[in-house]
Amino acid sequence: MLPRTDPTRHDAEIPLTGSGSSGAPAEFETPAGLRAKDLLSIGDLSADEIQLILDTAEAMKEVGTRTIKKVPTLRGKTVVNLFFEASTRTRASFEIAEKRLSADTLNVAATGSSVVKGETLADTVRNLEAMAPDMIVLRHAAAGAGHLAARLCRARVINAGDGMHEHPTQALLDAMTIRQRKGRVEGLKVSIIGDLLHSRVLRSNVLLLRALGAEVCVCGPATLMLPDMARLSVRATTSIDEAVEDADVIMLLRIQLERMRGYFFPSLREYFQQFGMTVARLRRAKRDVIIMHPGPMNRGVEIASEVADGPYSVILEQVANGVAVRMAVLYLLAGARHE
Amino acid sequence: MAADQVARTVTRIAHEIVERHRTLDDLALVGIRTRGVPIARRLSAVLHDITDVAVPTGVLDITLYRDDLMRHPVGPQPVLRKTEIEFSIDDRRILLVDDVLYTGRTVRAAFDALIDFGRPRSIELVVLVDRGHRELPIKADYVGKNLPTSLRQSVQVRLEEVEGVDEVVLEDAPED
Numbered sequence: 001m002l003p004r005t006d007p008t009r010h011d012a013e014i015p016l017t018g019s020g021s022s023g024a025p026a027e028f029e030t031p032a033g034l035r036a037k038d039l040l041s042i043g044d045l046s047a048d049e050i051q052l053i054l055d056t057a058e059a060m061k062e063v064g065t066r067t068i069k070k071v072p073t074l075r076g077k078t079v080v081n082l083f084f085e086a087s088t089r090t091r092a093s094f095e096i097a098e099k100r101l102s103a104d105t106l107n108v109a110a111t112g113s114s115v116v117k118g119e120t121l122a123d124t125v126r127n128l129e130a131m132a133p134d135m136i137v138l139r140h141a142a143a144g145a146g147h148l149a150a151r152l153c154r155a156r157v158i159n160a161g162d163g164m165h166e167h168p169t170q171a172l173l174d175a176m177t178i179r180q181r182k183g184r185v186e187g188l189k190v191s192i193i194g195d196l197l198h199s200r201v202l203r204s205n206v207l208l209l210r211a212l213g214a215e216v217c218v219c220g221p222a223t224l225m226l227p228d229m230a231r232l233s234v235r236a237t238t239s240i241d242e243a244v245e246d247a248d249v250i251m252l253l254r255i256q257l258e259r260m261r262g263y264f265f266p267s268l269r270e271y272f273q274q275f276g277m278t279v280a281r282l283r284r285a286k287r288d289v290i291i292m293h294p295g296p297m298n299r300g301v302e303i304a305s306e307v308a309d310g311p312y313s314v315i316l317e318q319v320a321n322g323v324a325v326r327m328a329v330l331y332l333l334a335g336a337r338h339e
Numbered sequence: 340m341a342a343d344q345v346a347r348t349v350t351r352i353a354h355e356i357v358e359r360h361r362t363l364d365d366l367a368l369v370g371i372r373t374r375g376v377p378i379a380r381r382l383s384a385v386l387h388d389i390t391d392v393a394v395p396t397g398v399l400d401i402t403l404y405r406d407d408l409m410r411h412p413v414g415p416q417p418v419l420r421k422t423e424i425e426f427s428i429d430d431r432r433i434l435l436v437d438d439v440l441y442t443g444r445t446v447r448a449a450f451d452a453l454i455d456f457g458r459p460r461s462i463e464l465v466v467l468v469d470r471g472h473r474e475l476p477i478k479a480d481y482v483g484k485n486l487p488t489s490l491r492q493s494v495q496v497r498l499e500e501v502e503g504v505d506e507v508v509l510e511d512a513p514e515d
Contacts, residue, residue: 033415
């Protein structure tokens with residue numbers, strides 16, 4: 001092997017400082033950063049950027065195994081968690097991630113804020129921006145809320161779920177879980193079953209899984225199919241047995257009653273009979289299948305308790321990986337350029 | 340430094356370590372990523388050959404502790420890799436290993452990182468090359484080679500495990 005001559009190593013090696021340190025480990029393999037200032041959609045990320053986030057998350061996971069679960073990396077940075085929709089997992093996960101990186105965090109929930117007095121999203125964001133936070137983690141019921149916020153402020157914006165559009169960090173933690181269990185994402189068969197129409201988790205996951213080269217099959221009642229299914233290059237079926245049969249990964253989606261305007265199926269009980277993941281259906285799956293769910297689960301609707309708590313379920317691993325993925329995103333975006 | 344010199348230097352440092360320590364039982368090696376890691380592993384192998392004691396060896400990534408991380412608003416972040424210290428460092432004598440000692444800032448970051456893992460009895464510093472130009476009051480306990488350099492020069496340490504060849508080369512940095 002030829003010695004690598006890289007003039008950027010050692011002294012000149014620290015382009016972000018110029019001060020130079022000794023034989024420091026920083027090797028600036030390209031790409032070392034994310035191109036965009038914000039994380040709004042999986043569609044904005046290249047496959048390399050997705051891998052970078054997942055690799056960084058693997059390293060971040062170790063911090064959570066220490067006695068002192070804290071590193072000084074984001075000391076002095078302020079992160080606002082702006083949540084206009086209910087959330088337990090995502091908000092707790094972001095907050096823990098921020099605290100483990102030593103950022104100062106501020107939680108603003110819609111209830112108890114000026115939103116109830118009629119303030120618009122744009123005004124809320126502008127006012128928060130005036131207090132110079134470094135990052136805003138935003139969840140909102142409207143698709144594109146993150147894009148709007150990102151245009152209005154210098155702070156980096158992380159989309160923590162915007163309506164029925166996307167939930168990028170969920171797809172990233174799902175991919176991390178798949179990679180840990182299967183060693184890869186490429187070439188795997190992933191079946192996503194449930195309320196496809198209302199699911200931002202589905203959209204982010206399809207974009208990410210396709211970018212990394214997985215085969216995706218989606219399954220649900222015809223009334224809950226996506227209108228633009230053809231554009232996503234996925235296989236669609238209304239037969240759960242077909243979706244289960246040769247899948248390496250089965251991902252269940254919550255029936256989102258709160259977003260349903262109209263009647264999509266006769267009853268929850270009938271939905272469970274037709275599309276619920278039961279032990280009987282799981283028996284037809286591959287022996288090494290894994291069962292995923294982004295939470296919160298409706299037990300007895302999209303998933304039977306025996307399956308959710310069973311040996312094939314990796315649902316709690318997903319939650320554990322969520323913290324590491326969010327630490328990785330916060331870390332990488334903190335170095336991102338902004339115009 | 341050519342390959343055989345690198346090998347002899349590592350062996351010499353291992354002997355110095357044995358000389359200075361009555362027992363190796365409470366020692367542990369911790370290599371700083373990237374090139375401190377293979378050097379620490381080689382030291383561990385030589386120490387085992389000499390004394391038959393297996394000194395536990397860990398890997399430390401100091402990226403999250405760097406003092407220059409957030410000082411610049413723009414620019415990509417350094418690539419973060421995993422820290423792997425699978426033994427308790429409490430009350431151990433830690434030998435911290437890196438390839439080049441320069442400003443001392445990496446070592447400063449490594450102290451902070453290590454201390455988050457526990458309270459070692461002591462920390463000693465092992466470097467393959469000391470090139471001078473310290474910006475912090477830090478001194479190595481074991482030095483492979485003192486290499487006087489100018490600020491314009493760069494020290495390239497290449498190791499079999501990383502670059503496929505063992506050598507230390509002094510290069511003139513390109514004009515900016």
